[in-house]
Amino acid sequence: MNRNINFAIASDHGGFELKNKIIDYLKSKNFEIKDFGTYDKSSCDYPYYAKQVANAVLSEEFKKGILVCGTGIGMQITANRFKGIRAVCPNNCYCARMSVEHNNSNILCLGQRVLGEGLAVEILETWINSVFQGERHQKRIDMIDE
Ligand code: RB5
Numbered sequence: 001m002n003r004n005i006n007f008a009i010a011s012d013h014g015g016f017e018l019k020n021k022i023i024d025y026l027k028s029k030n031f032e033i034k035d036f037g038t039y040d041k042s043s044c045d046y047p048y049y050a051k052q053v054a055n056a057v058l059s060e061e062f063k064k065g066i067l068v069c070g071t072g073i074g075m076q077i078t079a080n081r082f083k084g085i086r087a088v089c090p091n092n093c094y095c096a097r098m099s100v101e102h103n104n105s106n107i108l109c110l111g112q113r114v115l116g117e118g119l120a121v122e123i124l125e126t127w128i129n130s131v132f133q134g135e136r137h138q139k140r141i142d143m144i145d146e
Pocket of ligand 1: 071
């Protein structure tokens with residue numbers, strides 16, 4: 001695994017438990033992480049947390065972001081409002097891999113109410129281990145921001 005990556009992580013209440021499991025997993029693999037909240041199960045607003053992580057990735061203090069909510073969708077929609085963020089919500093390992101190889105995704109969104117813990121961790125592992133292929137894909141990514 002590429003351990004040069006550090007992660008900004010956050011969830012709302014709908015993703016709180018899966019976020020904690022992901023943090024435990026990443027720490028067990030010696031990755032550096034920062035948890036931007038939420039810190040308990042009280043109802044809260046996912047856009048606030050998505051914005052924290054999007055800004056953390058754009059600041060370049062963190063290489064990658066992880067956002068967890070009920071479905072992953074609200075987090076994805078919010079994070080993608082930020083120019084330079086490519087947030088994805090893959091529900092299988094193939095899409096997780098392609099989202100990096102072709103789209104250079106920099107935020108992974110996961111849905112606690114959609115994915116079991118086992119699949120969520122496999123998607124995360126696949127996403128971390130995938131490598132952007134550049135070349136023609138870089139040109140297309142540049143076109144997104146133009
Ligand atoms: C919260 O109930 C839920 O709407 C949120 O976690 C997320 O799934 C939104 O996309």
